Amino acid sequence: MNEFISSTAMRATVVLAASLPMLLAGCATPPTDPAQRAAFDQTNDPLEPMNRAIFDFNDKAYTYVLFPIAKGYNDLPAPARTGIHNVIDNLNEPIVFMNKGLQGDLSSAGTTAARFVVNTIFGFGGLIDVASHNNIQEPKAGDFGATLYTYGVGEGPYLVLPLFGPSNPRDTVGTAVDGVADPWGWVLYTTYPEQFGVAFGKGIDLLSTKVADYEQAKKTSLDFYAFLRSSYRQNRRFDLGQAPGSDESLYDVPANTDAHP
Secondary structure, eight states: OHHHHHHHHHHHHHHHHHHHHHHHHHTOOOOSSHHHHHHHHHHTOTTHHHHHHHHHHHHHHIIIIIHHHHHHHHTSOHHHHHHHHHHHHHHTHHHHHHHHHHTTOHHHHHHHHHHHHHHHHHTTTTTSOHHHHTTOOOOSOOSHHHHHHHTTOOOOSOEEETTTEEEOHHHHHHHHHHHHHOTHHHHTSOSHHHHHHHHHHHHHHHHTTTHHHHHHHHHHOSSHHHHHHHHHHHHHHHHTTOOTTOOOOTTOOOSOGGGOO
């Protein structure tokens, strides 16, 4: 019982810590000069000095620690890397199912459930993505940040999180909630070392697909920070089904509700 209470308290602390940037963002004061205010609103980055400091820390952590590990991971045989990636995706299906249900997208929730059953049974626990080979594709925007979006919560100011990288208040809270709601964290990897190991493995698997693009963009960008900020926003809004160039504030209801995921 004590271990359960301790684990619950730790997960709640994670959620509160992830919510802190939202509170900090709300304290930012826009400039009064019209020209500066226009630039401020366009970038929507009131915490830029702090974000750039975290960005510099992340860049060094990626360059000198995580990317070498990710490159070593990429040296594994392709079937091994594919199998690990497939297992990670399969373990994430309950979270996608939960969020698609909360979003009211019952069709995508059913697709997610079908993927999980097919890959778990016929794909040897998810090692083989049998579902995708049979045109049962993973729905987009199956995270709690996307769920908040469907209920009218805007993205808010741009944030850079330590190690996690580009984000915003809505998706930061969404990531924390998804972590707490992950059922495997309660039944499979229940200790903190196990949870850290799983999180680290997921991170390396993700980074392994982005090393080359990151290093190339870093070489060719005049302002790498601004480039990643713009790229993150465009890609995230595309995942959510928003029109290119759309914008929103922290609490605005998305204008086109038909475009919700």
